[in-house]
Amino acid sequence: MYSEKVMDHFKNPRNVGEIENASGVGTVGNAKCGDIMRIFLDIDDNGIIQDVKFKTFGCGAAVATSSMATELVKGKTIQEALQVTNQAVMEALDGLPPVKVHCSLLAEEAIHAALWDYAEKNGIKIEGLEKPKDDISEEEEEEDY
Amino acid sequence: MGKMIYLDNAATTKTAPEVVEAMLPYFSEFYGNASTVYEFGGKSKEAVSRAREIIANAIGAKENEIYFTAGGSESDNWAIKAAAEAYGDKGKHIITSKIEHHAVLHTCQWLEQNGFEVTYLDVDEFGVVKLEELKKAIRPDTILISIMFANNEIGTIEPVEEIGRIAKEQGILFHTDAVQAFGQVPIHVDELNIDMMSSSGHKLNGPKGIGFLYIRKGVKIRSFVHGGAQERKRRAGTENVPGIVGFGKAVELAMANMETRTAKERELRDYLMERILKEIPFSRINGHRTSRLPNNVNICFQFVEGESLLIMLDMKGICGSSGSACTSGSLDPSHVLLAIGLPHEIAHGSLRLTLGEETSREDIDYTVDAVKEIVKKLREMSPLYEDYMKKNSPKG
Numbered sequence: 001m002y003s004e005k006v007m008d009h010f011k012n013p014r015n016v017g018e019i020e021n022a023s024g025v026g027t028v029g030n031a032k033c034g035d036i037m038r039i040f041l042d043i044d045d046n047g048i049i050q051d052v053k054f055k056t057f058g059c060g061a062a063v064a065t066s067s068m069a070t071e072l073v074k075g076k077t078i079q080e081a082l083q084v085t086n087q088a089v090m091e092a093l094d095g096l097p098p099v100k101v102h103c104s105l106l107a108e109e110a111i112h113a114a115l116w117d118y119a120e121k122n123g124i125k126i127e128g129l130e131k132p133k134d135d136i137s138e139e140e141e142e143e144d145y
Numbered sequence: 146m147g148k149m150i151y152l153d154n155a156a157t158t159k160t161a162p163e164v165v166e167a168m169l170p171y172f173s174e175f176y177g178n179a180s181t182v183y184e185f186g187g188k189s190k191e192a193v194s195r196a197r198e199i200i201a202n203a204i205g206a207k208e209n210e211i212y213f214t215a216g217g218s219e220s221d222n223w224a225i226k227a228a229a230e231a232y233g234d235k236g237k238h239i240i241t242s243k244i245e246h247h248a249v250l251h252t253c254q255w256l257e258q259n260g261f262e263v264t265y266l267d268v269d270e271f272g273v274v275k276l277e278e279l280k281k282a283i284r285p286d287t288i289l290i291s292i293m294f295a296n297n298e299i300g301t302i303e304p305v306e307e308i309g310r311i312a313k314e315q316g317i318l319f320h321t322d323a324v325q326a327f328g329q330v331p332i333h334v335d336e337l338n339i340d341m342m343s344s345s346g347h348k349l350n351g352p353k354g355i356g357f358l359y360i361r362k363g364v365k366i367r368s369f370v371h372g373g374a375q376e377r378k379r380r381a382g383t384e385n386v387p388g389i390v391g392f393g394k395a396v397e398l399a400m401a402n403m404e405t406r407t408a409k410e411r412e413l414r415d416y417l418m419e420r421i422l423k424e425i426p427f428s429r430i431n432g433h434r435t436s437r438l439p440n441n442v443n444i445c446f447q448f449v450e451g452e453s454l455l456i457m458l459d460m461k462g463i464c465g466s467s468g469s470a471c472t473s474g475s476l477d478p479s480h481v482l483l484a485i486g487l488p489h490e491i492a493h494g495s496l497r498l499t500l501g502e503e504t505s506r507e508d509i510d511y512t513v514d515a516v517k518e519i520v521k522k523l524r525e526m527s528p529l530y531e532d533y534m535k536k537n538s539p540k541g
Binding site: 007010011013016017018027031032033034035036037038054055056057058059060062063 | 448449450451452453456460469478489490493525526527528529530531
């Protein structure tokens with residue numbers, strides 16, 4: 001059901017953990033629906049993401065998308081990190097089953113939420129960043145049987 | 146992959162070698178159609194009769210009350226839809242429970258769209274149907290009570306005897322889905338006042354694609370599949386002779402060893418539950434502790450999501466199942482776990498392990514060790530666990 005890349009990131013998730021006194025922390029998802037992602041960012045004075053960690057409660061795809069998203073933003077500028085869309089995360093993972101697409105949206109949203117937190121803490125505005133929704137998993141609808 | 150530990154016997158079971166052996170001649174040797182006049186077809190007919198006899202004896206029924214179907218889901222559909230059709234003049238109210246298999250629930254929902262009213266009874270925290278609620282739900286137009294014998298997810302055995310008595314006193318048909326219970330617990334349709342009962346072959350080491358519906362003599366339900374005189378004109382279609390033969394053999398074996406097999410399973414089940422409760426914090430057993438299928442263990446691990454747990458178990462060669470949303474294909478976790486009152490986030494972390502005849506103590510030890518390690522690993526990456534520990538740490 002999952003690609004080899006997804007399985008690899010699930011089995012050996014990159015950047016698991018937390019960052020103490022992180023520049024920005026974002027938590028998105030909903031335990032009711034079974035997914036919660038938290039991303040910690042360490043951003044230096046030049047606006048470069050020096051380090052990133054995550055914690056996720058969720059299925060295999062949720063863990064793999066979090067892991068991949070952290071890899072994609074590490075070492076990048078804030079603007080570059082904003083370009084990491086759910087599509088980019090999915091492509092990097094060689095695709096996701098249709099029912100798991102919301103996991104990649106959650107990963108994108110978690111990065112945005114962490115950047116939003118960083119902007120608020122520093123009293124700055126990040127061009128192109130909108131206040132993230134804290135829950136996006138309610139959007140999907142169950143298919144009729 | 147090396148070693149495999151199969152702990153998903155509620156999903157399906159290994160077809161017993163004796164069953165395969167009994168079936169084999171009915172593919173290429175005695176392949177005749179049981180409905181023909183020549184002696185060759187008679188071989189098939191005899192084999193079907195023998196299997197029917199074995200099954201009828203196993204539940205205290207008569208042979209002409211056993212109707213072979215393609216499995217449990219068909220039996221449930223047939224029993225409920227045909228009862229609604231046959232007794233719809235008398236009334237349009239059906240009573241079932243919130244924890245039934247979807248073969249019953251979705252059938253009832255379909256009937257609701259077709260002019261029937263259905264009461265879905267609540268269960269208590271152990272998954273037991275509340276008899277007082279059942280009595281209160283009965284109306285003059287109630288035509289059918291359909292309550293499962295034992296739950297497929299949490300293993301709770303329902304008070305079938307009491308339900309049968311209530312149904313009989315009120316003159317209401319009683320159907321039970323015994324797909325998980327048949328072969329695991331003794332069932333006698335007369336003693337329990339069961340009017341219809343669904344069963345499936347592959348849950349008790351028989352083949353897939355074969356089941357039966359027991360229909361008590363006098364229950365007027367009609368054919369569900371039209372097109373031939375098979376199964377006393379109530380279920381058309383050329384008999385699945387190898388399947389029926391295999392089912393018969395599986396029932397014969399299950400009845401012969403029920404006591405020793407279930408005693409061993411019960412012991413291992415309790416050992417598994419004890420070890421997990423003792424060694425893994427924030428875990429809870431779902432379902433009734435004693436009124437429970439001998440092979441069923443269902444546990445919730447807080448702060449952990451079920452699908453992740455299953456994939457990691459699979460990496461260690463262990464097959465299990467979960468009631469998390471991700472494994473159900475929807476956003477909601479199992480309706481059974483919600484019905485026993487679990488909050489969503491805890492229901493997402495459920496694990497069902499169902500033992501089989503071949504499960505050993507070593508398998509259980511290996512599994513508990515694996516579960517322990519995996520739950521620890523998943524909690525280390527769980528933001529829910531982090532929040533909980535921070536909130537409840539002595540320093541905070």
